[in-house]
Each structure stands twice: as structure tokens, then as C-alpha cells.
Amino acid sequence: MTLNQADLSFEDALASALAGTPPEERWLVPLLCSSDEDAPRLYREADRVRQQRVGDDVHLRALIEFSNYCKRNCSYCGLRHDNRRVDRYRMSIEDIERTALEAEELGYRTVVLQSGEDPWYTRDRMSEIIRRIRARTHMAITLSVGERDYDTYRAWREAGADRCLVRIETTDPALFRALHPDDDLEERKRCIVWLRDLGYQLGSGVMVGLPGQTPQMLARDVIWLHEVGAEMIGVGPFIPHPDTPLRQARGGTVEQTLRLVSVLRLAFPWAHLPATTAMGTLDPNGREKALQAGANVMMPNITPVSHRASYQIYPDKICTTDDAKTCASCVSGRLASIGRTIATDPGHVLRGADRQRAPVCDPPRRRLVVLP
Numbered sequence: 001m002t003l004n005q006a007d008l009s010f011e012d013a014l015a016s017a018l019a020g021t022p023p024e025e026r027w028l029v030p031l032l033c034s035s036d037e038d039a040p041r042l043y044r045e046a047d048r049v050r051q052q053r054v055g056d057d058v059h060l061r062a063l064i065e066f067s068n069y070c071k072r073n074c075s076y077c078g079l080r081h082d083n084r085r086v087d088r089y090r091m092s093i094e095d096i097e098r099t100a101l102e103a104e105e106l107g108y109r110t111v112v113l114q115s116g117e118d119p120w121y122t123r124d125r126m127s128e129i130i131r132r133i134r135a136r137t138h139m140a141i142t143l144s145v146g147e148r149d150y151d152t153y154r155a156w157r158e159a160g161a162d163r164c165l166v167r168i169e170t171t172d173p174a175l176f177r178a179l180h181p182d183d184d185l186e187e188r189k190r191c192i193v194w195l196r197d198l199g200y201q202l203g204s205g206v207m208v209g210l211p212g213q214t215p216q217m218l219a220r221d222v223i224w225l226h227e228v229g230a231e232m233i234g235v236g237p238f239i240p241h242p243d244t245p246l247r248q249a250r251g252g253t254v255e256q257t258l259r260l261v262s263v264l265r266l267a268f269p270w271a272h273l274p275a276t277t278a279m280g281t282l283d284p285n286g287r288e289k290a291l292q293a294g295a296n297v298m299m300p301n302i303t304p305v306s307h308r309a310s311y312q313i314y315p316d317k318i319c320t321t322d323d324a325k326t327c328a329s330c331v332s333g334r335l336a337s338i339g340r341t342i343a344t345d346p347g348h349v350l351r352g353a354d355r356q357r358a359p360v361c362d363p364p365r366r367r368l369v370v371l372p
């Protein structure tokens, strides 16, 4: 048992969460540690809050993994610099633009540009990519390219990027150090604060089931994400990669991750929470389970198939052989199977007055914009 004396019972913790009490360990930890009997209730309540606040629509973010080069050596990641077994690739500016145009043709309203920390994509090159996509599509643009300096993030914002994701993974100083031998927790936190100050829609996230991670650490991650004002939060189970120093570690589970997804929905009722591909890798229905425990976003992969298998932060990633059309069709079917609809708007984060216009109890729309 990992509870402390100050922690509430499951019932009281759930009541505190539903009453809108700001995140604190005494209610976060009991929910993160909820028993197998209590957990379905947690998921149901989170699902109810999700429906009341952000509705039944699921926002689809078309993911382009445009480079798997990385200068860093995160100890859990298959793309780490020292892994010589990776077949490295970089997409040209023209190829990225072409893939983004294909995303819009398929009906996506957001494109996510994701890579390792690859300095080849300088401030100017990324600005050019962003400007081209901005000029030729109506999609929202999300960046997920790691840590950069303030002026670079500012230039990309001015070029037209709407959102930026920098995952914190863990806020525990010792665990962060152990996982990131060439990185600094304070530096990463600083990047996330810069993004907020620059007016990006702010994304971050944590990994679940890391070696030595405790529910108390996860609770403190949630508190920090709340303090910094995260608006999009991705969580996925840690899946050990055979070509990394953590190859022997145990890894996280779908159940641990679902509890965190639900806790995040209760602590951040208006946030965009993705059902991550890592969930679908551990369990064929993992993403649907996350969508029924508080999540409201999916990120179908539209990276050209020739590169998909080479972008493996964790092993056995799903959807590495299906082309963009097949992925879109698969996602549509999965959402229909659980009675969810595909959003027809870009899915910007809801702030201030926008929340009053949120689709509270909107009648379900069945129109799928991605493929007939």
C-alpha cells in the first residue's frame, strides 16, 4: 500500500476532485492508487466530466514524424543518439509540406510536426515549413520538436505555429536526472514556461510506470502541470525498448495510465487529453479505453509509410504499415464503435469565454469528416 496517513479514502478523494478542489496529493494519490473495484467508477466519473465539458467530439491531430535524428540520449528512448541500430531519416521541407497538404485533403484540421531534437531543422528552416503550411492550408499547426531557445520559439510562433508540446516526463529531480543524462529539469521547465508566455496553446505530458516512479511523484507532476497551466496533456505507459539502457526494466501498464488519464480529466476538465498510440500498443483497445476514461484526442499517423518503422521511441509501435488513408479509416471506425464523433473544428484549447460556448451536451453529430 502506497498511501500516506494524510491521504483521503477513495470516496472522499473522488468527491474532492468532483468538487473542483485544486490538485493536491491527498486526493490525487488515492485516485491514482484506486483498487480494481474502484477504478471503473473513477473512469465513469471522468468520462462524465469529459462529456459535460468538452463533449463527445474527438479531435484528430494528423501526426508527421519528420525526422528521427536526435542529439539527446534519454535512457528510455529508441531514438536516442547512441542507438546505432536506428535507420535515420529526415524529410525535406517539400516532403513535409506535401504530407501536410495530404492531411488537409483527408479532412484533418490540425497537423502535428514531431521529431527528435534535430538541430538540422534550424530556426529558419522550421519557420519556412510553418509558413508554407500556414499559407497553403487552414490547419492548426502543433510543434513537438523538443527544447529550443526563447527566440526560436518566438520566431516559430510568429511564423504561424499555434501549439507546442514539450513533455516534462517527470518533475522528480532525481528520476529526471536518471532518465535524461544530458538534460536539465530546470531548463525543460523553463522552455515550457516560455511557450506559455509566448501565447502557444501549451502541451506537455508524463510517462507512467518509469523505474522508481511512485504515485506521489505522479501526483506532484499533476500539481506542476496545473501550476504551469498545461492545456494539452499526453500520458502514455513507459514501454522498455530493447536498444536502450532500460531494456530490462518492467514498464508501465494500461491500467496505471487509465487512472492517470481520469485523474487529469478531473483536475483539468477543459484540457485536450490524447488517447496515445502507446496505449494502443499495449492493448488493441487501449485508445478506446482511454477515450472512455476522460481522453478526447487522437493522433493518427500520416508520416510516409517508408519512414514509419524507423520512428520507434518504444518498440512494436502500432500503425507502422498502414498508409494515411487506411489510418484515417481505421480511426473513424474505432470512434464510431464507441459512439463518439469526429470534431469538425480545429480543436483549439478552450479559454475564458470560449468555455461558455463549449459543446456542453451537444447532440451527437455522426458526420465523419475523415473519409466517407
Ligand code: SF4
Binding pocket: 070, 071, 072, 073, 074, 077, 078, 079, 080, 081, 115, 116, 117, 146, 313
Ligand atoms: S525522448 Fe525525444 S529528446 Fe529524448 S532521445 Fe527520444 S527523441 Fe530524443
